[in-house]
Amino acid sequence: MYVPLTPLRCLERAQDIFGTQTGVVDGTNRFTFGEFAGRAQRLAGALLAAGLTPGEPVAFLGRNSHQLLEAYFGIPLASGLVMPLNIRLAESELTWILRHSGARFLIYAEEFAALAETIKVPNTVQLGPEYENLLLHSTPCPIDIHSIDELSAASLFYTSGTTGTPRGVVHSHRALYLHALSVALTFHIDDTTVELYSIPLFHANGWGRPHAAMLMGAKQIVLPRFNPSELFRLVETERVTSLCLVPTMAEQLLAAPELVSCDLTSVREIHLGGSAVSASLVSRLTSRFRCRVTAGYGMTETGPVAITSGRPVVGSEMSVDDSGEILLAGDHLFTGYWGESPRHTRWLATGDLGRIDGSGSLSIVDRKKDIVISGGENISSLEVESALLQHPAVRECAIVAAPDPKWGEVPLAYVVLKQTATEEELSAWLRDRLASFKIPKVWRLVPGPLPRTSSGKIAKIKLRQIDTPPD
Numbered sequence: 001m002y003v004p005l006t007p008l009r010c011l012e013r014a015q016d017i018f019g020t021q022t023g024v025v026d027g028t029n030r031f032t033f034g035e036f037a038g039r040a041q042r043l044a045g046a047l048l049a050a051g052l053t054p055g056e057p058v059a060f061l062g063r064n065s066h067q068l069l070e071a072y073f074g075i076p077l078a079s080g081l082v083m084p085l086n087i088r089l090a091e092s093e094l095t096w097i098l099r100h101s102g103a104r105f106l107i108y109a110e111e112f113a114a115l116a117e118t119i120k121v122p123n124t125v126q127l128g129p130e131y132e133n134l135l136l137h138s139t140p141c142p143i144d145i146h147s148i149d150e151l152s153a154a155s156l157f158y159t160s161g162t163t164g165t166p167r168g169v170v171h172s173h174r175a176l177y178l179h180a181l182s183v184a185l186t187f188h189i190d191d192t193t194v195e196l197y198s199i200p201l202f203h204a205n206g207w208g209r210p211h212a213a214m215l216m217g218a219k220q221i222v223l224p225r226f227n228p229s230e231l232f233r234l235v236e237t238e239r240v241t242s243l244c245l246v247p248t249m250a251e252q253l254l255a256a257p258e259l260v261s262c263d264l265t266s267v268r269e270i271h272l273g274g275s276a277v278s279a280s281l282v283s284r285l286t287s288r289f290r291c292r293v294t295a296g297y298g299m300t301e302t303g304p305v306a307i308t309s310g311r312p313v314v315g316s317e318m319s320v321d322d323s324g325e326i327l328l329a330g331d332h333l334f335t336g337y338w339g340e341s342p343r344h345t346r347w348l349a350t351g352d353l354g355r356i357d358g359s360g361s362l363s364i365v366d367r368k369k370d371i372v373i374s375g376g377e378n379i380s381s382l383e384v385e386s387a388l389l390q391h392p393a394v395r396e397c398a399i400v401a402a403p404d405p406k407w408g409e410v411p412l413a414y415v416v417l418k419q420t421a422t423e424e425e426l427s428a429w430l431r432d433r434l435a436s437f438k439i440p441k442v443w444r445l446v447p448g449p450l451p452r453t454s455s456g457k458i459a460k461i462k463l464r465q466i467d468t469p470p471d
Helices: 008-017 035-048 068-078 091-101 110-119 128-134 173-186 209-217 228-238 245-253 279-289 382-391 425-430 458-465
Strands: 022-025 028-033 057-061 081-084 105-110 122-127 153-156 166-174 195-199 219-222 242-245 269-272 292-298 305-308 316-320 325-330 348-356 362-367 370-374 377-379 396-406 408-417 442-446
Touching: 008 035, 008 068, 008 173, 008 209, 008 316, 022 035, 022 068, 028 035, 035 068, 035 128, 057 068, 057 091, 057 110, 068 081, 068 209, 068 219, 081 166, 091 153, 091 166, 105 110, 110 122, 153 173, 166 173, 173 209, 195 228, 209 219, 219 228, 228 245, 228 292, 242 245, 245 269, 245 279, 269 279, 279 292, 279 382, 305 316, 305 325, 305 382, 316 396, 362 382, 370 396, 370 408, 377 382, 382 396, 382 425, 396 458, 425 442
Parallel strands: 022 219, 057 081, 057 105, 081 153, 105 122, 195 219, 195 242, 242 269, 269 292, 408 442
Antiparallel strands: 022 028, 153 166, 292 305, 316 325, 325 348, 348 362, 370 377, 396 408
C-alpha cells in the first residue's frame, strides 16, 4: 500500500515509539515526545479554526524555542507552509518577504512585538500566555498521513538575498522526509543522540536536523541565543552528544575559558557549515573536543545538507561542470521558488566552484563571484583566506578583488588582528605558502568585526563597495 512521504511521519513515529521519553528541552520547559506531539496537533487545530487554507504560509518570528519546533510540525499538519523568518533582517526586508509570500498568519515572540505591530499581518499570535491559551482551547488535529499529498509544499524559507532580492525556496513534504532519512543515516542519529540547537533554526545549517531528530527519538535541546558559557553548561547537564556550529561559533568556543573545565566526554560529533571551514579549525576542534568533526556543504535549495566531508549525503549526487561550477542533484532538492515556475532540471547550479579529486571527494574552491582574476590568473579568495587564518595573529579575514590599472584586479585583504602584526609580516607568511601572484597587493588592517550578512557570513559585497570607485 502506498504511504505518502511527509515529515509528519517523523512526528507520528516519535509519538508512537518514544512517547514517554523526554523529547524537547527549552530552559525549564521539558516535554516528552507525546506531549510535544500533542502541542503540535493543537497548533494545527488552532490554525485551521482561524481559517488557514491549504498551501498558505505561516510566518514565525522568534529565536530558537520549543514553539518554533512545534511550528515545524504543526503548520504542515494544518496543510500550511512553515515559514521561519530571519530575526536579523531589517524591518523593510521582513515587510518585503511577508508581502511577497502573501502570509496572513504570523506567530511572534514578545521581543518583536513592536515590529509585528508595524508589519501589519492580519492574523497574529504572540508567544507566551496568548499562544498557550490558543493551544489550550483548540481541538487537536489528528495526524492523518494518508490524506497528505507528498508533492505539496510543506515549508518556505527565504534566502538571505546577499546576491540580490531574497527568493522563497519551497520544499515538498516528500523532500523534507527524504532529507530527514538522509541526515539520520549519514550522521548516525538514534535515540541516544542528544542534539543541541545553537544555530538559529531559520538558518540553513540549523533547520536540517529537527525532522531527523524527531524521527529517531533524539532528545533536542533548544538554545535561544548562542552563548559559550550556557552552551558548555548544557553540554554537561544534558550530556549533549551532537553540536552544529558555524565557524565563528566554533572559534568562540575554542577561546572560551569554560573549555578547560567543561566535561566534554559526552560529545560525539561536531558538524560545521554555513561558510568556509579551514583545516586548522577542524584540527583544533578535534584536538580539544576529542570527537568526530565534519564539515558540511549545502544551501537552502538542497534541503539543506548535500555534502559532508567532501562526499554526498545519502540521496544526493554531485558533479562539477566544464567551468568548475558545482552541480547538485538528489532526493531532497527544492520544488522551486515561490511565485516562479516550478523547477524542472535535474541539476542545480550552485554558483560555487569546486573540484573532485581521484578519490571522489569534493573540495570547494570559491564562489564564482569571489574569484579574483589578476593578469589572467584565477585566484581563490578561500585559499588565501585559509592560509591567512593559520597565522597566529589573525582573528578573521576576507579577500576581495580591487581594481588595478595593470593587472585588471588584484587581491585586497581585510584583516582583523588579535595581536600585533604588520602587512609585511603577513605577506611573508603567505609567500611561504602561496604563489607570489596570490599574495594580496592591498591590505586593510581594520579593528573589526568584519560586516556580516543576516546568516552570519562575511558580507563581501559591502567590502567591495568600500574599495570600488563609483562610475
